[in-house]
Amino acid sequence: MPVNIIGTAIVKGTEAIPYYQQIKTAAPYVVAAGAAKYWSRGATNTWERKxxxxxxxxxxxxxxxxxxxVVLEMARLGAQLIILTRNVDEWATDWCNDLREKSQNDLIYMEKCDLSDLWQVRKFATGWLDNAPPRRLDGVVVMSGEMEPWGIPVVSPPTRRSSVDGLELQMATNYVGIFHLLDLLQPSFKAQPPDRDVRIIITTCWLQSMGEINVEDPLWQNAKYDSSLKFFASSKLQLSVCMLELQRRLLNEIKKMQKDGKEVKGTHVTVTLVQPGTMRSHSLRRVLSNGSVFLLIFLYCLLLYPLLFLLTKSGRRGAQSVLYALMTPELEEVNLQDEKVKYVSDCSIVKLARKEFEDEALQTKLYENTLRDINELEKKMASKRNKAKTTKKK
Structure with missing residues (x-):
């Protein structure tokens, strides 16, 4: 077909090509749309390791x-996966079995752990650590997140949803639960042999640039809920800032062990922040539709989807940066130029922009205050559970 068209154009001229004028008119728009889609799809991960x-x-x-x-690719490459999920129900079981079948990997397991529930997080972490010898752990990949509709002013203001601990749901899921899990798992990270490349990968969002840091009230228990976007952005920002402190604490503990002449373990533990880009995700659909089925169908599916298809990534394309952080040799100890947390965007390491990422004193204080408030909240909730049990027995 292309040869015939070219031959006709050479011998008889372009006017002899059927629908030439229509093609000539539409071609610039098609090329522009193709260029926009190629740009928005982002970079592709080119690394792969067993x-x-x-x-x-x-x-x-x-x-x-x-x-x-991400987990489908990891499973195809032979990894053993322990997937934390809010509920292990019939749907989750079917999904897990489907993943095993697609990847031809039976070493995929699901564990119940609602990250918005501090008690469930501690219960899982305690169970993981309660093992001798220590369990093997090559990394933690955090891709979970909660994003509430931003609300339409006057018509539909944002509605605050709370976790079982009484925290704002986005703050509980995106920040407090993940922080608690990784802090509790520190002994597991440090117990890994020195030749093991342990990678802690945390996905974040470019909206963190719009967030705030509440050092004195890091769980935002006393903050006014006037914007769900502010809580989401701040939860992502605070988690990213605390990950810098987590990396420092792990490395300082290793150096202390070296000075004491103890066997050094965990020398390959690295923390990496990943910004996968704007994707056509559940969160985006929920925000644009404001939680309304009518707006989801009319606004998202009918009006905005063609534009979103051109300018945003699919989930598979967003996964590329996570897979890059998991597989690139740049994060191996022999190739590391410094001990700082790396920030990955579009399959390359870039610089963290906000000034908070350079303020070590702020990072330390935020981390310590978060630990303090989590411990206080856990004691409070444990007391409530004990009182409820006592009342039930009576």
Missing amino acids: LHGKVYLVTGASSQGMGTA
């Missing part, structure tokens, strides 16, 4: 978007 025998904890895997694309 994951046979490696063990990873994963959150946010059953999203049917980025999370599912």
Whole structure:
């Protein structure tokens, strides 16, 4: 077909080509749309390594978007996956079995752990650590997140949803639960042999640039709920800032062990922040539709989807940066130029922009205050559970 068209154009001229004028008119728009789509799809991960025998904890895997694309690739490469999920129900079981079948990997397991519930997080972490010798752990991949509709002023103001601990749901899921999990798992990270490359990968969002840091009230228990966007952005920002402190604490503990002449373990533990880009995810659909089925069908599906298709990523394309952080040799100890947390966007390491990422005193104080408030909240909720049990017995 292309040869015939070219031959006709050479011999008889372009006017002899059927629908030439229509093609000539539409071509610039088609090329522009193609260029926009090529740009928005982002970079592709070109690294691959064998994951046979490696063990990873994963959150946010059953999203049917980025999370599912990441775990499918990890499973295909032979990794053993322990997937943390809010509920282990019939749907989750079917999804897990489907993942095993697609990847030809039976070493995929699901554990109940609602990250918005501090008690469930501690229960899982305690169970994980209660093992001798220490369990193998090659990394943690955090892709879970909660994003509430932003609300339409006057017509539909944002409605605050709370976790079982009374925290704002986005703050509880995106920040407090993940922080608590990783802090409790520190002994597991440090117990890994020195030749094991342990990678802690945390997905974030470019909206963190719009967030605030509440050092004195890091769980935002006393903050006014006037904007769901502010709580979402701030939860992502605070988690990213605390990850810098977590990396420092792990490395300082290793150096202390070296000075004491003890066997050094965990020298390959690295923390990486990943910004996967704007995707056509459940969160985006929920925000644009404001939680309304009518707006989802009319606004998102009919009006905005063609534009979103051109300018945003699919879940599979968003997964590329996560897979890059998991597989690139740049994060191996022999190739690291410094001990700082790396920030990955579009399959390359870039610089963190906000000034908070350079303020070590702020990072330390935020981390310590978060620990303090979590411990106080856990004691409070434990007391409530004990009182409820006592009342039930009576």
